[in-house]
Amino acid sequence: MNLLLVEDEGKLVESLSHLLKMNGFVVDAALDGQTGMNLACTGLYDIIVLDRMLPQQDGISFLRLFRSLGHDTPILVLTAKDSPADRVEGLNAGADDYLTKPFFTDELIARLQTLVRRARKGKAPEIAIKAAGLILDPLRSQVVKGIETFHLTAKEASLLELLMRNCSQVVTKKQISDKIWGSHSKTAMANVDLYIHYLRKKLNIREIRTIRGVGYSLQGDNHVS
The missing domain is CATH 1.10.10.10 (Winged helix-like DNA-binding domain superfamily/Winged helix DNA-binding domain)
Incomplete structure (x- = not known):
């Protein structure tokens, strides 16, 4: 499964990339919202993990633009903002799931696998x-x-x-x-x-x-x- 991680904290990118690779994901990382958007629009990813607070383009703007372009790749938002209003804003902007920091790594993996299964259900596998x-x-x-x-x-x-x-x-x-x-x-x-x-x-x-x-x-x- 190809995963795009859009996160600006270098140490978190390193640790999450290692964790995700150990659980079968092929991981690409972007350290700012604009780079993440350029990669996301290639259509090469099964799922995207998106930080909400990003340089150049914040997570909410990313979600709105990405969805407005017609992309339906599942997106899980990671954020330190945990109020109900923040979660509602993220979901309404186009997020498929929302996980607040700090989080349990097992829960992150389980949520990602669920989103990928849900997205693939009913779709014919892409052969060529x-x-x-x-x-x-x-x-x-x-x-x-x-x-x-x-x-x-x-x-x-x-x-x-x-x-x-x-x-x-x-x-x-x-x-x-x-x-x-x-x-x-x-x-x-x-x-x-x-x-x-x-x-x-x-x-x-x-x-x-x-x-x-x-x-x-x-x-x-x-x-x-």
Whole structure:
């Protein structure tokens, strides 16, 4: 399960990331609301854990904007604000659950697993992603182009998935590096150009367009299914 943790307390991010990974989650972290919003809108996450008090964009504004854009990813809000009015405001803004700090870690995991089960209930499992003439199976790291099938590394598959889910839109180098290598990686930005080169060469495609000084865009049919 892919989880996005949007929290500005570094020590809490570190401890929660470890806890969540030990319980089967693949965790990406953002330390401010704007970075969190950019990552959340990629559509790559099964669930989001959101702090209410954040720099750049607070949790309530995050919720309202995210829901107004049509995203239905489950969101659990973590906050020190525990009054009934605060909880009601968070739920009305679009939160699916609300947990106050300090909290029991077992309760957090149980609530997250419940939200994911609830969101997946009745939904057919996503087998493949289709965009720009490509069919990607992210679980197998396998992509079909025409009559050819290509096997990718996990990083290559994650990068291609990000581009396909944002087909015909510009994905910045920072968005790519944060999502694929993590916001704390010292080598991530240098890896972006290298892995774009790998994808172009391996798939023999020219549709990955370089937006000079900004990032990359996968050109083609922008209908992702």
